[in-house]
Amino acid sequence: MSKIKVLVGGSTPEKKPNNRKIVLPLAIAAAIAVAVPLWHIWQREPPAAVSTQSTEIMTPAAAQETSPTTAQPNLSTKASQLNIGMTYGQVVALLGRSPDTVVNDQIRADLGESVRGTELISFEWQNDNPDCQPVSVDFDPLAMTATGWNEGRTCTGSSIFNEPFGKPCSETTLCRGR
Numbered sequence: 001m002s003k004i005k006v007l008v009g010g011s012t013p014e015k016k017p018n019n020r021k022i023v024l025p026l027a028i029a030a031a032i033a034v035a036v037p038l039w040h041i042w043q044r045e046p047p048a049a050v051s052t053q054s055t056e057i058m059t060p061a062a063a064q065e066t067s068p069t070t071a072q073p074n075l076s077t078k079a080s081q082l083n084i085g086m087t088y089g090q091v092v093a094l095l096g097r098s099p100d101t102v103v104n105d106q107i108r109a110d111l112g113e114s115v116r117g118t119e120l121i122s123f124e125w126q127n128d129n130p131d132c133q134p135v136s137v138d139f140d141p142l143a144m145t146a147t148g149w150n151e152g153r154t155c156t157g158s159s160i161f162n163e164p165f166g167k168p169c170s171e172t173t174l175c176r177g178r
Helices: 020-044 060-065 075-079 088-095 105-110
Strands: 101-103 121-125 135-140 145-150
Touching: 075 088, 075 135, 088 121, 088 135, 101 105
Parallel strands: none
Antiparallel strands: 101 121, 121 135, 135 145
């Protein structure tokens, strides 16, 4: 069997081409092409979580649907229907109850937490499933329209991160009739 040499771009066997300028951007593009679709999949279906009530592994969706309360859709299912630009009133109506806590940079500073450096105001609702993180919705404080949210589908068992963060709505007027 004989060896065949492929010459790229008119290079000669004595001078090797500098392919680093081509390979690195291609590697970055390939990594992005793989990561972006995976990120969207992860956002919709996070990895399975362990339920503290049994020894079997449950997916977050299964953990959410075993809520012992009623047959109505749980909070995370309702939060999946949120849209950018919804008003505070529309979000409260969709989720079916007022938020439990509110947080902005002033409240973060008051609680001794680092500030975000943004003017966003976030409201959090205790999740129906105590093993899952709260539902959180960020709002533009001037228009009071939704700019982003966390549906509360991350379920890791009992944790301090499952409690709504911020100032209780009962202690502030920020949560009332905006």
